[in-house]
Amino acid sequence: MxxxxxxxxxxxxxxxxxxxPDKKLNKAEVVKLVRKELGKGDSGKAAESFFKTMDDDKDGFVDFNEFTTFVAASCILLNESLRSSQP
Amino acid sequence: MxxxxxxxxxxxxxxxxxxxPDKKLNKAEVVKLVRKELGKGDSGKAAESFFKTMDDDKDGFVDFNEFTTFVAASCILLNESLRSSQP
Structure with missing residues (x-):
């Protein structure tokens, strides 16, 4: 592939x-994902801010589209940070 | 990681x-990327439509943000197609 x-x-x-099975991330699931995948979110505050950032429509859950938007934004942040560090 | x-x-x-080096994809580069990464775009028509889809601001190039938006949309399409095929 x-x-x-x-x-x-x-x-x-x-x-x-x-x-x-409900195909949505609640806050506890976001905390677990962020801790495992990004090694962040140990403090309640960090987890809270990740969840607020992802939960775009503020319905208390992060659906797949919101998660994908978060990943795309992370790609853009990575690109900008790497570009600004180049000569 | x-x-x-x-x-x-x-x-x-x-x-x-x-x-x-110009950090943008022109049409030829999009055709090469799509052919290599998605195994598509052999026909001129397919390549044309991929390029049109990606080049959101129609400036004749695909920048990193436009590419990331295309990847996010592909994730969402995958999710929807797999979900609709589940019982």
Whole structure:
């Protein structure tokens, strides 16, 4: 499988690994995902801010589209930080 | 590295592998990327439509943000197609 299909498959698998049967992430599931995948969110405050950032429509859950938007924003942040550090 | 960081790193690497020093994808670079990563775009028509889909601001190039939006939309399409095929 190509790298891009790998990446897309990973994003899909990570979300559904943590979301469970209701296919949405509640706050506790976001905390677990962020801790495992990003090694962050140990403090309640960090977890809270990740959840607020992801839960775009403020319905108390993060659905797949909101998660994908978060991942896309993370890609853009990575790109900008790496570009600004280049000569 | 976590899966999510792997996926984000892959998306970054794939774009810059094909974009080259100007950090933008022209049509020929999109055709090469799509052919290599998605195994599609052999016909001129398919390549044209991929390029039109990605080049959101119609400036004749696909920048990193536009590419990330395309990848996010592909994730959402995958999610919807897999969900609709589940019982």
């Amino acid at each position: 190509s790298n891009l299909m790998d990446a897309i498959g990973m994003i899909y698998a990570i979300f559904h690994e943590h979301a469970g | 976590s899966n999510l960081m792997d996926a984000i790193g892959m998306i970054y690497a794939i774009f810059h592998e094909h974009a080259g």
